[in-house]
Amino acid sequence: MKSYFCSFVLLISFFSSMLFAKEQVDLVILGPNIVTMNQDRTIIYNGGIAILGEKICAIGKSSDIKAQYKGKETVKTEHSWLIPGLVNTHNHAPMILLRGLGGDQCLQDWLTKSIWPVEKVYGFDPEYIRDGMLLAGWEMALTGTTTHLTSYFLPHEQAKACKELGIRAVVCHGIVDSAPFLKGKTADDLLKSAENFLKTWQNDPLITPAISPHSLYLCTPQTVRKAFDLAEKFQAPVTIHLLETEKEKLELQQKYGKGPVQLLEEKGCLKPNLLVSHAIWVDEMDLDLLSKRGVKVAHCAQSNMKLASGIMPIGPMLKKGLLISLGTDGAASNNSLDMFQEMDVAAKLHKVSTRDPDLCPAEKIFAMATIDGAKALGMDKKIGSLEAGKLADMVLLYSKTPSMRPIYEPYAHLVYAVKGNSVDSVLVHGKWVIRNKKLVNASEDELFTKAGEWEKKIMRMIDEK
């Protein structure tokens, strides 16, 4: 009888342990208010999240997650906010090393007088690209960006630096027909190099290789078409500068008798995998075409403001259902890579320029910097919101600073009051990239020292001219 009883007790405890055993995961975060950016825009107060490998395996109330999951690492927080990692859809990341050169000029003067002379010397220098990418990646991660699109020289070097830091990136191979910094390279040379780049990186977990025919003022329509052919072969995203200045509009009109949107349409390049940046000088017909073809937009409010390029007509764009995302552009024309300020200023710019305080409300702007950013890059199945099954790219906001209290309306607070310096920790692909405001995978001292060396080198070069 006793042995029966013992067996019974053992059986019960076995089943109960089966029933109540916590699932083992890599990381559990308990306590933050979670802004999910899922379809219903659920905000979970006192939430919890469980992460296994590179993915979110569960998200819910803190008590439920605590009951069901046991993390190899557990982070308990109070008064903190967990948001999806921000997505910056237009950047030339290593240009951070040129930040501050030639302020207070228009795009054309700034490029030709201040930027291209330096790029002509250093553009193809792997160290310049690597050091710039690492510095930019540090600034982005530190201010809550987990995914960015970057288009600049030597994309292999950029991709490697992003992997080193552990951040996600869409790295574009640039294509131009002619430019002073090309050093004899032709568009065909660049297309060949781009094919090699797309092939090399096509299955990387962090890097999405892409192609960027620069614009229709630096590329012929034929070259843009060739870039699209390559993109189709590798199912890669394409991005192009479009109507950033009125000058571009007027010159293309004069040269081709039509604008760039029409030129792209004729070449069959208006596709859902196309992301156009700036799109300031678009007219009604352009917008109709872009919208009909499912083309996405990367809006760079601050860069457009600083270079006095113009104000993108976001109201009509939203009305036509165009997908808008946000980009900082390079730090040399912004002059920061902080997506919190980008959200804030973009929202304010459109309110005042239309005199409509409800245009670009905070929730919509926050979507542009998260889930709509992911859509712009064709990655919304994987990132852009905090949901079970998605990749674990997220930002923990915490700081005992005056800007973190009081908080009445989460989206308004995230867009208008929180700055990048409230970011405490950042997770990309399930791994810490920033922990307690510190870079995890690179030496901050080394990056800072190298940035100082570039300052001296570039200053000297400018002084000698």
Add this chain to the structure above:
Amino acid sequence: MKSYFCSFVLLISFFSSMLFAKEQVDLVILGPNIVTMNQDRTIIYNGGIAILGEKICAIGKSSDIKAQYKGKETVKTEHSWLIPGLVNTHNHAPMILLRGLGGDQCLQDWLTKSIWPVEKVYGFDPEYIRDGMLLAGWEMALTGTTTHLTSYFLPHEQAKACKELGIRAVVCHGIVDSAPFLKGKTADDLLKSAENFLKTWQNDPLITPAISPHSLYLCTPQTVRKAFDLAEKFQAPVTIHLLETEKEKLELQQKYGKGPVQLLEEKGCLKPNLLVSHAIWVDEMDLDLLSKRGVKVAHCAQSNMKLASGIMPIGPMLKKGLLISLGTDGAASNNSLDMFQEMDVAAKLHKVSTRDPDLCPAEKIFAMATIDGAKALGMDKKIGSLEAGKLADMVLLYSKTPSMRPIYEPYAHLVYAVKGNSVDSVLVHGKWVIRNKKLVNASEDELFTKAGEWEKKIMRMIDEK
């Protein structure tokens, strides 16, 4: 002979000690690059500064200062920048406790639907004012503002809180004829209370008492005149909201058959001690009058953007020689008190809205936030630049962060790239207010906890409505 020789040696060593003895001061800072904002806009690389009591006694090259002065405290820094404390000329500081309420509305809706109902309950609550002022003071000091103008309820409480933190403030006693939050008080009651306030604080080293008839839509011209009489009696600054919205312009036109600038002129209120805030809907004639009378302007770019009030015509104002300073406005309509972002966004807004990238160049914008801010408050003999004889109000920027390197053009970097979070330490009136990013004179934990309590209290009040 020997004794003669001894006397001679003693005499020599006495004179040489007289010649080479270092002057004893309270604080010496060695090593920073100093942006003085003096008349010549001198920038001293590897500079030094000596402070005795509340004043700067010497400023120059680090080696010279080191040779001549011995500080009770010596701060040696590298890679850092020392700038004059920033001056915020328009704020309603304790409103920080309402930050985030009623986003995405115009001024009128935001005030009447979201702000006034809360102010009606808490506006005259000394704890609300004190806690709000301390929180705002913390945010301002932490982001490099050493002097601000604040206009809100219970100015005594605000002044006391500023002194507690050690920050400099122009604290205004507000005057209105009627408003829903007045609780039966008349303009004459307020004027009487203002007189008492001006008398009490007239000789304070940190607080400059001032008077603020709110605007010509909440005050009659007679009441504004009475406020000016008081200001004249005490030689106090006056500030007034002017033409912030088109609605104000239209309503005053309808009521008086003329605009507020004309009304102020007729009452003899356009004086050099008058600081008008916003000044968006001014016409050519208004600008001529304001300029002729030496009236100063507080420009609140971000608040005007967020409330979609309009864009101040800064180009014509500068052409007419008007003195422009910068204000954040209250944190509830900005939604931050970081003057670095205010400089950045103000510059960008005017570039894009006029399509002139050289309008508001970085140096001019930096002047608006320092020496011109001091002029706007009538305090430029004492603050606004780093010069021997001036009060020691200054900000040490230092952080090993990506935004502090490379730096090519100091003003461009300060305006477009540096954020408030690069502030390391802040000195006001010769005393540390922020040291290594920490508040010196109040408990950060206590301020943070109290802000959380106000969040709960105000949320509950709103939910119960």
